[in-house]
Amino acid sequence: MALFILRRLAALLPVLLGVTLVVFAMLWLAPGDPLLALVGESAQGMSKSALEELRRAHGLDRGPLVQYLGYIADLARGDLGVSVRSGQPVSQEVLSRFPATLLLAGSAMLVAVALGLTLGVLAAVYRRSVVDHLAVLLALLGVSVPVFWSGLLLMLLFALDLGWLPASGYGTWKHLVLPALAVGFSSAAFIARITRASMIETLRQDYVRTATAKGLGKSAVRLRHALRNALLPVVTVVGLQFGGLLGGAVLTETVFAWPGIGRMLVDAIGARDLPLVQGSVLFIAVMFILMNLLVDVSYAVLNPKVRYE
Amino acid sequence: MRPRRLRSPAVRRFLRNRAATVGLVLTVLLILVAVFAPLLAPYAPDFQNLRARLRPPSTAHPFGTDEFGRDVLSRVLHGARVSLLTGLVPVLVAAGLGSTLGLLAGFYRGTLDAILMRVMDILLAFPSLLLALAVVGALGPGLENAVIAVAIVGIPSYARIVRSVVIATREEEFVTAAQALGARDPRLLLKHVLPTAMGALSVQATLGIGFAILSMAGLSFLGLGVQPPTADWGEMLTRGRRYLPGAPWLLLYPGAAISLTVLAFNLLGDGLRDALDPRD
Numbered sequence: 001m002a003l004f005i006l007r008r009l010a011a012l013l014p015v016l017l018g019v020t021l022v023v024f025a026m027l028w029l030a031p032g033d034p035l036l037a038l039v040g041e042s043a044q045g046m047s048k049s050a051l052e053e054l055r056r057a058h059g060l061d062r063g064p065l066v067q068y069l070g071y072i073a074d075l076a077r078g079d080l081g082v083s084v085r086s087g088q089p090v091s092q093e094v095l096s097r098f099p100a101t102l103l104l105a106g107s108a109m110l111v112a113v114a115l116g117l118t119l120g121v122l123a124a125v126y127r128r129s130v131v132d133h134l135a136v137l138l139a140l141l142g143v144s145v146p147v148f149w150s151g152l153l154l155m156l157l158f159a160l161d162l163g164w165l166p167a168s169g170y171g172t173w174k175h176l177v178l179p180a181l182a183v184g185f186s187s188a189a190f191i192a193r194i195t196r197a198s199m200i201e202t203l204r205q206d207y208v209r210t211a212t213a214k215g216l217g218k219s220a221v222r223l224r225h226a227l228r229n230a231l232l233p234v235v236t237v238v239g240l241q242f243g244g245l246l247g248g249a250v251l252t253e254t255v256f257a258w259p260g261i262g263r264m265l266v267d268a269i270g271a272r273d274l275p276l277v278q279g280s281v282l283f284i285a286v287m288f289i290l291m292n293l294l295v296d297v298s299y300a301v302l303n304p305k306v307r308y309e
Numbered sequence: 310m311r312p313r314r315l316r317s318p319a320v321r322r323f324l325r326n327r328a329a330t331v332g333l334v335l336t337v338l339l340i341l342v343a344v345f346a347p348l349l350a351p352y353a354p355d356f357q358n359l360r361a362r363l364r365p366p367s368t369a370h371p372f373g374t375d376e377f378g379r380d381v382l383s384r385v386l387h388g389a390r391v392s393l394l395t396g397l398v399p400v401l402v403a404a405g406l407g408s409t410l411g412l413l414a415g416f417y418r419g420t421l422d423a424i425l426m427r428v429m430d431i432l433l434a435f436p437s438l439l440l441a442l443a444v445v446g447a448l449g450p451g452l453e454n455a456v457i458a459v460a461i462v463g464i465p466s467y468a469r470i471v472r473s474v475v476i477a478t479r480e481e482e483f484v485t486a487a488q489a490l491g492a493r494d495p496r497l498l499l500k501h502v503l504p505t506a507m508g509a510l511s512v513q514a515t516l517g518i519g520f521a522i523l524s525m526a527g528l529s530f531l532g533l534g535v536q537p538p539t540a541d542w543g544e545m546l547t548r549g550r551r552y553l554p555g556a557p558w559l560l561l562y563p564g565a566a567i568s569l570t571v572l573a574f575n576l577l578g579d580g581l582r583d584a585l586d587p588r589d
Contacts, residue, residue, distance in 0.1 A: 018431030026447035144572035146523055146543075148530050149564035152550055160554035244436045251438075251527050255550075266531050269446045277446035285435050292434075 004300050008293055015289060017072075023282045024071050028064070030274060035060055037274040040084035080282070081275035085268075090279035094261060098283075100170060101260035104183065104253065105245040107176055111184025112191055113238060119188070120195025120234075124203060125222060135192055142189020151182035151255040168257035179256040183249055187241045194237045195230065202230040232303055239295030243288040322584040329580020335573035343389040350383035354540040363556050373558035375548070384540040385562050391541045392570060395452070395534075396522035399460035404514050406460075407467025408506070412498050414468065415475030426472070429465040437462045441524055445533045455534035459524045463517055470513055474506035508585040512578055519574035526567050542567045 030037045035055050043051060055061050059070050074081070080090035123135035155178055159167035169175050202208065203226050211221045250262030257263070261280050268276040323329050342349065351370075358378035366373045372381035410429075414422040432440065444458035478484060479502065487501050528534035529543030537544060542563040549559030 014427065015430055015434050018427065019434055022431060022435075022443070026443060029444075029447040031449060140572060140575065141568070144519070144523075144575055145568045146526055146530075146564065146571075148527065149546065149560075149567065152546070152553070152560055152564070156553055156557055156560065246436070250442065251530065254531060265442060265446070266533070269442065269450065269533060272449070274446070277443070281435075281439060281443045281446065284439050288436050288439075289434050 001300070005297055008296050012289060012293060016286065019285050019289070020072060020075060020282065021068065023278050023285070024068050026278055026281070027274065037272070038081070038084070040273070042084075075282075080279035083268075083276040084273040085271050085276070090275050093264065093276060094279050094283045097259060097261045097264050100258060101246060101249060101253070101262060103176065104179055104249050104258055104260060105242060107180035108183035108187060108245055108249070109238070109242050111180050112187035112241065115184065115188035116191025117195055117234070119192040121199055121222075121227060121230075123192070123196045124199030124230075127200065132196075135196065139189040139192045139196075142186050142192075145186070146251075147182055147186045148251040148255050150185060151179065151252050154178045154182055155255065168255075170257075170259050175256075175258075179249075179252050179258055182255070183245060183252045187245060190237055190241055191234060195234050198230040198233045199226060202226045205229075232299070235298055235302060236295055239291055239298070243291030243295075246284055246287050246291070319584045323580055326580050326583060328576050329584065332573050332576025332578075332580055335569065336577050339389055339393065339570055339573060342386060343393045346386045346390055350380070350386045352380040352383040354384045354387040355379060355538050356383075363552060365556070366558055372562045373556065375545075375556075375559055376552060381545075381558060381562055384545060385542070385566050387540040388542045388545065388563065388566060389570070391535060391539060392522050392526070392567070395456060395459075395525040395541075396518045396570075396574075399456050399463060399521045399525070400514050400517045402456075402460040403463030403517065404467050404510060407464040408471045408503070408510065410464070411468040411471025411506075412475055412503060415472035416479055416494070416498055416502065418476075422472075425468065429468050432461070432465045437520075438524065438527065441528065442533075445528065450533040450536075452535050452539075455525060455528045458528070459521050462524070463521065466513060466517070467510065470509045471503075471506045474509055475502050478502050478505045512582040512585065515574055515581055516578035519571040519578065522567065522574070523571050 027034050027037060035051065035058065036043050038058055038060075039054065043054065046054070052061075059067055062070075078091055080094065082088070083090055083093055086093065119135040119138060123132040126132055155167050158165050158178060165174050165177050166172075167178075203222075205226075208221060208226050211225045212218075216225075246261075249258075249260060250266060252258065253260045253263040254266055261284060265277060265280040265284075267273075268280060323333075356379060358374070361370070361374050361378040362376055364370055364374040364378075370380050370382065372385060374380055375384070410425050414425040435443065440462050441455070441458040444461055445454050448454040448457065484497065484501055487497055492501070525534055526541075526543035526546075529541050530547045532547060535541035535544050537548070545563040546560060546567075549556065549563065552559055
């Protein structure tokens with residue numbers, strides 16, 4: 001197992017380096033002088049010599065490769081640069097927003113797993129019944145309805161119309177309900193789809209027929225024999241969805257004024273605060289990659305066959 | 310007697326699939342709406358009537374009016390043009406570039422393949438919306454940059470699909486035969502290898518249009534894509550939310566239009582996949 005994890009980690013290294021390269025390249029993709037993108041309006045009105053001084057201080061007078069190596073060295077020290085707007089270290093800003101994003105993604109995942117698994121299993125067990133059609137329809141809507149629209153509809157109904165929950169903000173569990181439902185619903189659609197397909201496949205297997213022939217009760221066969229095996233592909237989707245939620249909560253965080261990394265990223269793009277944009281993108285991408293690693297590892301724990309491939 | 314035209318099995322399978330047919334009909338309707346929007350819309354999309362601001366749905370304005378007294382129905386109808394176009398263009402760009410890379414990687418293999426696929430792996434390592442935001446974050450907000458961003462997000466999936474088909478095809482007899490007859494590489498790739506990937510590509514592209522429309526609407530909703538005063542569904546939503554709860558119609562119709570459009574392409578794409586790949 002340790003060997004498996006080490007091998008996966010080694011395979012991740014080039015991808016992680018590639019991701020840092022993409023984030024580093026954002027500075028050069030940005031129109032105009034990279035120095036202005038890094039320091040913002042504070043450079044305006046500076047004398048030419050002061051600008052050159054600043055350029056040297058940021059290492060922008062050296063070749064791209066040297067600059068990239070410098071960037072990697074900074075990253076290794078946990079230095080993500082300084083936000084143009086606030087003047088605070090980017091790492092500090094990102095970390096201060098991370099708990100909110102993690103809380104939203106985690107709660108949304110709970111909603112998604114509960115809803116998606118239930119729907120998927122019911123649809124597979126009662127195939128071609130009303131439940132199945134309903135589950136398939138919900139799954140289709142979940143992938144077609146934009147999450148910012150379902151979020152706004154939830155807000156309109158439960159906050160503005162009925163007044164049961166706050167429309168936006170952060171702090172109590174009540175603030176969490178609507179954003180978690182909005183994000184959770186769209187992820188539930190994927191989970192329901194995969195669970196249904198996987199469960200249908202498993203219910204056809206010989207060992208399920210054997211268990212039924214042995215006279216085991218229907219629910220025992222379905223839950224203990226079929227569902228357990230059907231869960232394997234579901235784990236992959238759940239993991240990927242969770243990783244995606246960390247980044248994809250951008251829209252929901254904007255709708256509900258949720259103070260997470262996603263909303264900070266959108267604000268930073270609007271304010272042309274490039275260091276903060278780069279830092280947020282890098283942080284979310286690394287979290288996503290690590291989540292994928294965790295999925296691989298859990299998959300290997302659940303299914304020993306994977307370890308030896 | 311004229312012989313009855315035989316339909317291919319894939320077409321028959323597609324037409325027998327009710328969900329797929331619904332998707333096809335919806336897609337055709339949407340395209341017709343987009344093409345004939347100026348004829349169908351009761352008003353010009355940017356015609357302002359300041360005396361009829363924020364009016365609820367009525368016979369004069371079936372979808373109500375917005376904060377400038379513009380007719381929401383007309384804006385939704387015209388929005389179909391923007392949405393379909395901004396959904397189609399990134400897919401065309403991504404499919405074109407992605408297929409070319411996939412063809413080259415799969416046909417020549419070796420170092421070129423290794424490098425191209427590592428680059429694709431890196432792009433796939435980002436959650437898709439995040440990658441789009443990164444590109445817009447670097448290039449700056451706006452319609453063109455948003456289209457570029459969504460196109461870049463799409464490239465790896467096309468490259469991978471075409472590459473896998475090419476690898477399976479390059480050893481086939483008809484390819485070696487064409488090679489033996491002296492066909493040059495570009496001709497071989499375009500005339501013999503690429504057509505075998507068209508089925509998988511068309512499925513991916515159809516589903517990709519739905520995804521691109523969703524992403525573009527998301528970017529416009531965040532204020533990073535289509536800019537006012539263009540009639541765009543995402544942009545209408547972001548402005549409409551300021552008038553909640555008083556004017557819910559500003560939210561309902563553009564959102565329903567996005568959902569219906571994406572649903573249509575998803576149904577169509579799923580149907581195409583089932584028809585072309587009957588193993589399931």
